[in-house]
Amino acid sequence: MPKKILFVEDDEGFFNIFSVPLKMKGYDVVHVPDGSAAVEKVITEKPDLVLLDIVLPGMSGLDILKELREREETSVVKIIMLTNFGNDDNVAKAMDYGSDDYLMKYNIVPSELPDKIASLLGEDAEFGVKMMES
Amino acid sequence: MNQIYLLNILVILESIVLLVISILLFSKTKNLTKLKQYEEEFIKSQAKKQATQDDFLPMLVHELRSPLSVIQGAADLLIKSTDDLSSEQIHTLLNQIKTSSSTLLGMVGSILDVSKMESGRFEINKTFSDINPVLRDECSYFDSLAKIKEIALDCQTDEHLPSFNFDPERIKQVLNNLISNAIKFNTSGGSISIISKKVDGACRVEICDTGVGISDKEKPFLFQKFFQASNQDGVQKGTGLGLVISKGIVEAHGGKIWVEDNKPKGTKFIFVIPTK
Numbered sequence: 347m348p349k350k351i352l353f354v355e356d357d358e359g360f361f362n363i364f365s366v367p368l369k370m371k372g373y374d375v376v377h378v379p380d381g382s383a384a385v386e387k388v389i390t391e392k393p394d395l396v397l398l399d400i401v402l403p404g405m406s407g408l409d410i411l412k413e414l415r416e417r418e419e420t421s422v423v424k425i426i427m428l429t430n431f432g433n434d435d436n437v438a439k440a441m442d443y444g445s446d447d448y449l450m451k452y453n454i455v456p457s458e459l460p461d462k463i464a465s466l467l468g469e470d471a472e473f474g475v476k477m478m479e480s
Numbered sequence: 481m482n483q484i485y486l487l488n489i490l491v492i493l494e495s496i497v498l499l500v501i502s503i504l505l506f507s508k509t510k511n512l513t514k515l516k517q518y519e520e521e522f523i524k525s526q527a528k529k530q531a532t533q534d535d536f537l538p539m540l541v542h543e544l545r546s547p548l549s550v551i552q553g554a555a556d557l558l559i560k561s562t563d564d565l566s567s568e569q570i571h572t573l574l575n576q577i578k579t580s581s582s583t584l585l586g587m588v589g590s591i592l593d594v595s596k597m598e599s600g601r602f603e604i605n606k607t608f609s610d611i612n613p614v615l616r617d618e619c620s621y622f623d624s625l626a627k628i629k630e631i632a633l634d635c636q637t638d639e640h641l642p643s644f645n646f647d648p649e650r651i652k653q654v655l656n657n658l659i660s661n662a663i664k665f666n667t668s669g670g671s672i673s674i675i676s677k678k679v680d681g682a683c684r685v686e687i688c689d690t691g692v693g694i695s696d697k698e699k700p701f702l703f704q705k706f707f708q709a710s711n712q713d714g715v716q717k718g719t720g721l722g723l724v725i726s727k728g729i730v731e732a733h734g735g736k737i738w739v740e741d742n743k744p745k746g747t748k749f750i751f752v753i754p755t756k
Contacts, residue, residue, distance in 0.1 A: 451546070455553055
């Protein structure tokens with residue numbers, strides 16, 4: 347059974363691009379474009395990992411993170427913040443709320459993303475290396 | 481006796497001079513206090529202005545980075561995974577690069593426009609035209625987006641409006657900004673009306689929506705750089721320059737732009753441009 351990634355991202359273009367290598371790796375990627383639907387989706391979809399933007403309509407990524415950590419059923423899900431909103435306050439707040447990683451969109455290219463996820467999920471990073479070499 | 485009389489006069493004169501000096505000094509001190517108050521108020525207002533800009537600059541940077549991340553990401557996939565991508569995926573990625581580049585160019589254009597407006601170097605190219613077709617074109621342009629969001633969009637043009645000198649491209653930019661905001665802050669089942677009217681020596685355009693509205697507290701700040709109304713949940717996107725530019729464009733035509741409540745619900749943006 348493929349591992350499931352919930353990708354909370356309102357920028358369609360960014361989602362289309364960054365979901366390609368994840369799907370190629372074999373992950374089941376579920377797209378959530380609206381912040382207000384994110385918590386509910388995590389509860390119903392039970393993903394292995396959540397990729398979470400901060401600047402979202404409906405509810406901010408930091409509020410989603412806080413609520414996910416506070417709820418018993420979602421408190422241990424792996425969460426990576428993936429945003430272009432990188433001031434120190436936000437990073438500190440995200441880490442304080444319990445984010446597993448904080449990635450800046452402009453600092454990472456799609457081919458590197460599967461490696462980051464694989465390492466967090468305790469998988470090997472072979473695919474990412476292959477993509478980097480090709 | 482004369483000496484005593486003279487001395488008395490001198491004492492009185494000295495007292496008068498001292499009194500005048502005291503009054504002058506007192507008034508000067510009063511002015512200084514006033515000046516000090518002005519200075520403190522100015523420092524406070526500047527600090528507030530700076531704080532507003534400091535708050536919104538990270539958002540501007542975020543908005544500039546977003547299309548860049550997409551371009552960088554698409555290019556990365558095209559370079560490293562070409563063999564694994566279908567021709568359709570390659571086409572989609574190239575389209576993303578094109579769209580994001582246009583978005584980025586638009587933002588850079590907005591920043592340049594504001595910079596020119598602030599330094600008094602902003603210029604418009606007026607031509608003698610009819611504004612109604614411009615309004616109708618803009619309505620058609622936004623029609624599909626409004627339909628997707630289930631918002632009714634209608635255009636009511638006053639056919640008695642005479643042709644006049646204006647910059648059609650820049651007026652399109654104003655309408656683009658106001659209509660996209662009206663859609664963005666509206667809800668499913670809502671409506672937007674674009675209305676042109678001939679008023680005394682001028683053309684009046686109204687963009688009325690039934691959206692979430694703008695609070696009275698926030699109205700005075702709407703046309704300020706980087707300001708974004710907090711009328712939606714979540715974090716608001718955008719450069720916060722659209723309304724500043726719209727105001728600059730309307731004023732460059734010798735006109736005026738303002739906002740009112742669209743009773744019973746929503747917001748009404750109105751701009752008036754002289755036709756003579």
